[in-house]
Amino acid sequence: xxxxxTITLGGDPASIRAVADWFRxxxxxxxxxxxxxxxxxLCNRLDSWDDSVGRLFGERLSAGLVKINQFSDAxxxxxxxxxxxxxVLELAQSRVEWATDTARRIGxxxxxxxxxxxxxxxxxxxxxEYYDLETANYxxxxxxxxxxxxxxxxDSAHTMIREMLVGDDSYDWNEPLFLAGDLVKExxxxxxxxxxxxxxxxxxxxxxxxxxxxxxxxxMTILAADYALAQGEPPEKVILLMGVAVATTAVIxxxxxxxxxxxxLTATPAAFxxxxxxxxxxxxxxxxNRTALDKLLKATPSLDPGPRRVPPVENDS
Amino acid sequence: MSxxxxxxxxxxxxSGQIERWSQLLEEAASELDTGAERRRPEYVDAGPxxxxxxDMVEATVAQYVHLILRLEAAAHKLDRVxxxxxxxxxxxxxxxxxxxxxxxxxxxxxPHWDPEVRDAWETIAESK
Numbered sequence: 001x002x003x004x005x006t007i008t009l010g011g012d013p014a015s016i017r018a019v020a021d022w023f024r025x026x027x028x029x030x031x032x033x034x035x036x037x038x039x040x041x042l043c044n045r046l047d048s049w050d051d052s053v054g055r056l057f058g059e060r061l062s063a064g065l066v067k068i069n070q071f072s073d074a075x076x077x078x079x080x081x082x083x084x085x086x087x088v089l090e091l092a093q094s095r096v097e098w099a100t101d102t103a104r105r106i107g108x109x110x111x112x113x114x115x116x117x118x119x120x121x122x123x124x125x126x127x128x129e130y131y132d133l134e135t136a137n138y139x140x141x142x143x144x145x146x147x148x149x150x151x152x153x154x155d156s157a158h159t160m161i162r163e164m165l166v167g168d169d170s171y172d173w174n175e176p177l178f179l180a181g182d183l184v185k186e187x188x189x190x191x192x193x194x195x196x197x198x199x200x201x202x203x204x205x206x207x208x209x210x211x212x213x214x215x216x217x218x219x220m221t222i223l224a225a226d227y228a229l230a231q232g233e234p235p236e237k238v239i240l241l242m243g244v245a246v247a248t249t250a251v252i253x254x255x256x257x258x259x260x261x262x263x264x265l266t267a268t269p270a271a272f273x274x275x276x277x278x279x280x281x282x283x284x285x286x287x288x289n290r291t292a293l294d295k296l297l298k299a300t301p302s303l304d305p306g307p308r309r310v311p312p313v314e315n316d317s
Numbered sequence: 318m319s320x321x322x323x324x325x326x327x328x329x330x331x332s333g334q335i336e337r338w339s340q341l342l343e344e345a346a347s348e349l350d351t352g353a354e355r356r357r358p359e360y361v362d363a364g365p366x367x368x369x370x371x372d373m374v375e376a377t378v379a380q381y382v383h384l385i386l387r388l389e390a391a392a393h394k395l396d397r398v399x400x401x402x403x404x405x406x407x408x409x410x411x412x413x414x415x416x417x418x419x420x421x422x423x424x425x426x427x428p429h430w431d432p433e434v435r436d437a438w439e440t441i442a443e444s445k
Contacts, residue, residue, distance in 0.1 A: 011364020018358040019374060027381060030352045034388060037345040041338045048334035053398070064387065071380055078373055085366050093364075161365050 005154035008113035009096045009161075013086040020082035023075050031072040038065045088164050092157035099150040099157075106146050115150055118143035332402040339395035346388035353381065 038061055045058050099115065107126070109116040120140045123130045131139065363370035 009364060010362065011366065012362040015358060015361045016363050016366070016370060018356075019361050019370065022356050022358055023377065026355045026357070027353060027377070030349050031381075031384065034345040034349055034384065037341050038388075041341065044334070044338075048329075048331040048338075049398075050329040054330070057394070057398075061391065064391075068384065071384065074380075075377060078377060082370065082373070085363065085370065089364055089366060164366065165369060 005099065005115050005151050006113055006158070007096050007100050007110070007115060007154060009089075009093055009157065011089050011093070013090040013093070016082050016086040016089065020079040020086065023082065024079035028072055028075040028079070031068060031075060035065060035068045035072060038068060085164060088160050092160050095153045095157040099153045102146060103150055106143055108143065108147060108150075115147075115154070118147055330402045332399045332406055335395055335402065336399035339392045339399060342388050342392035342395065346385050346392065349381070349385050349388070 042058060042061055042065065045054060045061075049057075100110065103110055103115040107124070108118055118140055120136055121131070122133070122136050124136075124139070361367075361370060361374070
């Protein structure tokens with residue numbers, strides 16, 4: 001393409017504003033409503049439940065309330081950022097549109113998504129007569145002058161996009177993520193059931209493994225799950241990894257038994273292998289789990305965004 | 318009901334109210350779940366900003382789903398506690414009616430702390 005200004009700039013600012021509107025007028029008020037429910041319980045707790053368990057429950061709920069409020073603020077801040085993104089895209093598109101219309105009007109070549117620089121033409125296309133050299137020079141200079149303006153406009157549009165994308169890299173989308181112990185101590189079974197109810201597509205892919213977790217029923221599994229949850233891992237990831245670890249261990253022990261090796265000999269290597277496989281799956285999960293959640297809502301196609309820098313968000317969490 | 322138990326000290330509880338809290342959290346979680354469908358965009362085309370916007374939406378949805386799960390878990394725990402306390406309240410009511418004294422006046426190993434009531438207390442204690 002060389003120095004030719006690229007005029008391919010897709011996107012629908014209205015659709016971005018629709019997401020901002022969804023964040024601002026649907027999600028944030030619902031999160032606020034949940035915050036009010038939790039706040040109401042905390043205000044009335046001592047009147048109706050005062051013992052050591054109730055006090056501990058109240059402490060967890062209080063910590064969770066702070067997180068809910070942070071999340072609500074974050075949703076609002078993201079809505080404002082989406083508005084800014086839509087504004088920038090709209091402005092950039094209007095500049096590119098002006099550049100394209102102008103280029104077309106003065107007869108510049110528009111091909112391959114680019115506006116190409118003018119050339120000195122004695123036989124201009126679309127004209128029945130040829131130019132004398134002086135006229136051709138005059139037309140070229142005129143076109144060149146407008147072309148510089150076009151280039152400036154398109155460059156400024158691209159700069160706006162770049163500045164929006166390459167800004168402050170300190171922002172972490174996951175900062176207000178709910179972790180182990182927020183609101184309530186984990187109950188793996190409840191979370192698994194709830195996850196199953198709300199996310200059948202994703203759950204169906206791991207159901208077999210979860211059944212193995214239940215079948216194993218080992219205290220060790222629950223302890224390991226508790227440990228992982230206490231480390232701040234999302235509950236669905238813990239459910240998945242526990243399943244993978246138990247399944248791998250069970251397969252190795254079963255294979256050993258089939259080959260005539262006693263279980264006490266295969267148990268330790270099986271446990272290590274199970275753990276290693278679970279680590280591998282954990283890496284896979286970290287890479288793809290949010291895309292899976294996205295599929296749950298069927299909002300957008302899957303996309304691995306990879307590392308990037310993002311613009312600053314004010315007053316977020 | 319307020320009682321001073323040999324093992325758990327001075328406690329005060331109202332199983333009906335705890336159950337209502339459970340329902341309140343359950344309703345909040347349910348509303349978060351179903352309400353999110355309101356005005357949900359069918360698609361988003363952010364052009365050059367697509368990776369940024371999709372990443373943001375994915376993270377927000379993940380956090381939102383986690384909040385629902387945690388509220389559900391809290392509601393479930395409150396429900397279990399309310400049921401356990403209700404058993405204690407019912408047992409106490411019977412004792413008061415038939416024998417004229419409260420369960421709190423008995424040592425923990427007394428036969429009137431029957432297994433069902435003892436289990437109820439232990440369920441609550443385990444909720445820590």
